[in-house]
Amino acid sequence: MKAKQKCPVRIGKAYQIEITDLTHDGEGIGRVDDFAVFVPEALPGDVVLGRVISTKKTYARALIEKILTESEQRIKPFCPQAESCGGCQLAYMGYEYQLAWKQKRVQDAIRRIGRIEAEVLPIIGMDNPEGYRNKSQFPVGLQDNRLVMGFYQKRSHNIVDTDYCRIQHPLINKAAKVVKQALIDLNIEPYNEQNHTGVVRHAVIRTSFSRKTLMVIFVTRTNEFPHQGELVAELTKKLPELTSIYQNVNPKVTNVIFGYESRLLWGEAYLLDQIGDLEFAISPRSFFQVNPHQTKVLYDLAKETAGLTGKETVWDLYCGIGTIGLYLASDAEKVIGVETVPEAVEDARFNADLNGIRHAEFYTGKAEDLAPKLLDQGLKPDVVIVDPPRRGCDPSLLETIQKVQVPKVVYVSCNPSTLARDLGILVEAGYRVESVQPVDMFPDTSHVECVTLMSRL
Ligand SMILES: C[S@@+](CC[C@H](N)C(=O)[O-])C[C@H]1O[C@@H](n2cnc3c(N)ncnc32)[C@H](O)[C@@H]1O
Structure with a gap:
């Protein structure tokens, strides 16, 4: 067994660190005496003088004091606030490199966390990655x-x-x-x-x-x-x-x-x-995707991936104001949405009316609690779409999906780690990953969205 390494760095001291990789949050990773040191705003290829600000059992964190050698991927941030503001973790990285890193992040998560060998399609980026937030x-x-x-x-x-x-x-x-x-x-x-x-x-x-x-x-x-x-x-x-x-x-x-x-x-x-062609009413507290250009790309992908014929019952779980379900409704026999925020469910019902959609129903509650109740009412799905928050799906929801043997699951995710974990569980239970498509909804930040299709073997 490998002996536990003692932390070789001290808080307040500066060290020369060569950055070789990035964490999930986009912080540079380097090593001092083989001990991992995370350095925000440092990129692979940088050699920095980093002053240690904190230490944990398995890693330390240091702030850049001086860049000794600059990575080829480093750019001067376009934003005048980049040095002080904590919003954009990747502001120092060229956009093409951001996309390549996000692609790799998804691939690595699927392989390492999900233990799945699946092809990840090339990420869809933005032509003009600024001014995108609503x-x-x-x-x-x-x-x-x-x-x-x-x-x-x-x-x-x-x-x-x-x-x-x-x-x-x-x-x-x-x-x-x-x-x-x-x-x-x-x-x-x-x-x-x-x-x-x-x-x-x-x-x-x-x-x-x-x-x-x-x-x-x-x-x-x-x-x-x-x-x-x-x-x-x-x-x-x-x-x-x-x-x-x-x-x-x-x-x-x-x-x-x-x-x-x-x-x-x-x-x-x-x-x-x-x-697209649909109109959505949004209340103050309701979730609505923040990047409308890429939302259309995402929803078109979800629609294409679901491959509906007009005969299916579709569950839109974690539905927010009903956007995905309503976007797909013209190709489905019935849409059932589930969401925890009551105002969002009211918005979803209002949005169905606004767009003249009569075959969509929306319920307030947790997806994991309501899924078994929908089954008790005989509302068995042919396709389940899940779009959970960063923590991913509740294990009991995945159990329900397995038990019912839903033929197709479309998983829309904003966190590759929990996506990979949940895909791993479904693969164990007899599903196959058909496609994983990353979409860049959040340029300059470390976040990445994915649409994944799974089908029952
Ligand atoms: C990432 S958003 C997706 C919303 C919607 N699909 C869209 O594209 O706009 C996740 C949504 O899940 C809701 N939510 C969180 N936990 C939930 C749960 N356990 N069951 C159902 N909905 C949940 C949140 O309120 C939020 O609206």
Whole structure:
């Protein structure tokens, strides 16, 4: 047995580190005396002087003090905030290399975690990988007695005061400037995270790419929202694209952004956007894919992969506002969606009506709890689509899928590690991986989406 290695590095000391690989989160990996050291913003091919900031049993983390030799893949970030903002882990990497790394990340996960030999198709990237996001959640706070709004600094809850983000849609950048100035001009109290006082915690801004409209949601600690009337007047005057202003109340000491209660302060209840020929109504708290260009690519792939003939019952599990199920509905006999957030289920039903779709039903609850109940009601699926959050599917849901021997499973995933784990379980239970298609929904970040088809052997 290999003896356990003692940590050879000390916190506060700097070491020369050659970067040879990347972690799942896009941090560089190098070694000091054969001990792994993770270095954020370092790329394979870099040799850096890294100062150690923390040590664990099997690895340490160091920050770049100086780049001694630059990797050929290193670029000067396009974003002026890249050095301070913690949002884009891959801002220092050329886009072609980002795509190659994401492709390898998916391949490695499938092989190592899932223990499956399956071909991973070439990743579908973006032609113009900027301005792609339709939603931004800006923390609001107080620094040096000044209201600040922007993004969290790397590895901290300090707010980098900015109203520009390269990956946001330009309308969101425009709205962020106006919102911040209005909060300052009206002397609205920002949240103080240290002592849990103040009013506005976050300004969440969503935009509709198809309609060029905006929804602004102020997340407040308190029920009372002083100066809200003047705020509404100011924003509607300065932002003609605005269609809704909401207040969401979150009184808890928590990192979770939204509270349960949302109140419409002005305008329409929903933001309306379009994917393909379908229109979708989106409530403040509902999930909607953040990159509309690539969402169409993703949903077209899901549709093609499902290969429907018009006779199938399709389960759309983790359905959000019903987007995937409704997108496929014209080719299915029946669509059944399941989702935990009640507002999203209401949106899904509304969206079915909005698009004249009568053969789709949506239920509130956990996919793992409702799946057996749907079977009890005789609603056996021919195709199951799952699109879970990063933690992947609950094991009991995978058990239900195996038990029913669903002929086809389309797995849409935003986390290759949990995707690979779940595929491994289904392969053990008699499924075959037919295709794995990565799609880059999140350029400049370490995230990658995949559509995988599995069929029953
Ligand atoms: C990645 S999103 C996918 C939404 C949708 N398919 C889409 O493309 O917009 C995952 C969704 O799963 C929901 N969710 C989380 N846990 C769930 C569970 N156990 N059962 C059902 N839905 C769940 C979340 O609220 C979220 O809307």
